[in-house]
Amino acid sequence: LTPRAEEQSNDSQELISSLPKVKNWDDLYLYHYQGTWYHSRCINGVISFQNNFQAEDSDVILATFPKSGTTWLKALTFAIVHRSRYPLEKSPLLTSSPHDLVPFLEFDLYMKSPFPSFEHIPTPRILSTHMPCGSLPKSILNSNCRVVYMCRNPMDQFISHWTFYHGLGDQTSDPLPLEEAFEMICQGVQSYGPIWTQILDYWNASKAQPGKILFLKYEDLMKGDIVSYVKQIAEFLGCPFSESEETQGVVEEISKLCSFDNMKNLEVNKSGKQPGGAKNDTFFRKGIVGDWKNYLTPAMSERLEKLMEEKLHGSGLTF
Ligand code: A3P
Numbered sequence: 001l002t003p004r005a006e007e008q009s010n011d012s013q014e015l016i017s018s019l020p021k022v023k024n025w026d027d028l029y030l031y032h033y034q035g036t037w038y039h040s041r042c043i044n045g046v047i048s049f050q051n052n053f054q055a056e057d058s059d060v061i062l063a064t065f066p067k068s069g070t071t072w073l074k075a076l077t078f079a080i081v082h083r084s085r086y087p088l089e090k091s092p093l094l095t096s097s098p099h100d101l102v103p104f105l106e107f108d109l110y111m112k113s114p115f116p117s118f119e120h121i122p123t124p125r126i127l128s129t130h131m132p133c134g135s136l137p138k139s140i141l142n143s144n145c146r147v148v149y150m151c152r153n154p155m156d157q158f159i160s161h162w163t164f165y166h167g168l169g170d171q172t173s174d175p176l177p178l179e180e181a182f183e184m185i186c187q188g189v190q191s192y193g194p195i196w197t198q199i200l201d202y203w204n205a206s207k208a209q210p211g212k213i214l215f216l217k218y219e220d221l222m223k224g225d226i227v228s229y230v231k232q233i234a235e236f237l238g239c240p241f242s243e244s245e246e247t248q249g250v251v252e253e254i255s256k257l258c259s260f261d262n263m264k265n266l267e268v269n270k271s272g273k274q275p276g277g278a279k280n281d282t283f284f285r286k287g288i289v290g291d292w293k294n295y296l297t298p299a300m301s302e303r304l305e306k307l308m309e310e311k312l313h314g315s316g317l318t319f
């Protein structure tokens with residue numbers, strides 16, 4: 001580490017040791033920082049990212065709550081934004097995980113160093129984060145870069161996350177029983193939670209700055225016409241499809257390339273691991289809406305539904 005990086009790292013350690021913490025589902029700690037619970041694995045990266053990231057006007061920031069379709073959004077955005085650079089039949093998405101092509105800022109980049117290199121990332125840079133809007137580095141909020149946000153029905157999000165912990169396979173102990181993990185999320189205690197705070201934060205910001213933040217729901221893309229969302233994302237990012245691209249079926253090709261069945265069955269997504277240890281195939285589980293019905297009792301789902309209604313009351317947002 002350079003002296004500057006070392007100094008920052010010491011400051012972060014001091015800050016982290018002063019934060020309230022609780023045990024997470026996986027027996028590691030969650031730290032409470034600026035109103036959000038951050039996993040001990042990434043809290044360092046969160047602070048370095050906040051302190052040091054310099055956004056460029058052309059940057060595309062993909063913000064998501066964990067397990068809300070990040071992998072899908074990364075694939076779609078990469079295919080849309082870089083379609084001139086890489087023809088679809090030679091897309092890097094066929095041979096690389098979407099997570100290798102679109103790195104997480106607070107994990108892949110800033111966890112390693114407070115001053116990571118971005119040289120390997122093609123322009124416009126597509127970068128991703130799970131952080132809430134209000135905690136993003138100022139340069140993201142103050143520059144002309146654009147943010148695409150995606151969230152998901154909190155019950156499906158919970159089941160997706162809980163099963164993901166089971167599938168990680170590198171945990172030192174079994175994750176908490178479902179009931180106890182559920183109790184924690186109802187208290188707002190989960191990685192990047194409370195979920196309602198983050199969703200509302202981006203919802204309100206997207207209303208205030210519709211040209212800056214595009215707000216998407218996983219369910220809308222799943223149930224709706226994916227082609228129209230692909231076009232919407234392209235328009236929002238300032239790279240709309242030309243008439244000739246539309247006639248040639250490019251929008252449909254991108255939708256197909258990034259579909260759950262296609263991505264799940266690519267060799268690269270069936271094998272290999274992320275640097276953090278998660279196997280690539282754990283990012284493709286069922287890819288459906290409503291799987292929570294197979295896990296939550298009616299009392300549990302009613303409780304979370306009610307809680308979300310209360311928290312989102314008056315926002316115009318429903319799940
Ligand atoms: P399930 O666990 O419910 O199957 P993230 O990418 O944010 O980690 O979210 C993972 C969730 O998105 C998983 O949900 C996964 O199956 C689903 N997913 C991954 N790729 C997808 C795709 N191309 N289309 C739809 N859903 C996808």
